[in-house]
């Protein structure tokens with residue numbers, strides 16, 4: 019199984035958590051993981067739709083990695099969905115190109131895990147808040163895997179971030195059955 023990780027962080031230089039995740043993945047370059055930085059690739063936000071669609075076809079699993087911003091993804095990744103998941107290609111009549119692809123969200127939050135529950139400060143679980151992205155990808159015939167979430171990252175030590183990153187490298191390569199049972 020090969021994996022494409024599309025990281026979308028508007029300010030990667032200032033990042034601790036997402037940077038720790040990416041640095042760990044780069045150690046696993048031999049593992050068929052292709053890591054990309056969307057903001058670096060498209061500083062002008064002019065997404066190359068055909069190139070993106072071609073790359074999607076080349077990978078079995080696509081991981082979308084981002085810091086959780088206002089209960090959603092950063093805007094360039096939203097634009098990537100808008101531009102790349104086209105009618106007749108990703109959905110609609112004849113739009114079955116992503117059938118069989120696995121998608122996983124990997125996100126980092128400022129909020130603690132306890133905030134993200136019914137009755138908690140953020141009222142909803144991360145799974146509930148990720149529903150619009152989940153439905154976007156399932157409408158495009160993708161399989162939506164459980165998200166990898168790092169909570170409370172501002173309080174995390176470098177060692178904790180490094181441990182979480184090691185777990186991340188395992189999770190994104192784990193077979194679907196191991197993730198969904």
Ligand SMILES: Cc1cc2nc3c(=O)[nH]c(=O)nc-3n(C[C@H](O)[C@H](O)[C@H](O)COP(=O)(O)O)c2cc1C
Pocket residue numbers: 027032033034035036037085086087088089090126127128129130171172
């Ligand atoms: C514009 C903005 C919006 C944010 N919205 C949320 C949010 O909705 N929920 C949350 O838990 N954290 C939120 N945060 C905190 C980020 O998730 C946190 O800074 C990020 O995960 C840290 O990752 P990094 O070290 O890779 O930058 C927000 C931060 C910014 C700058």
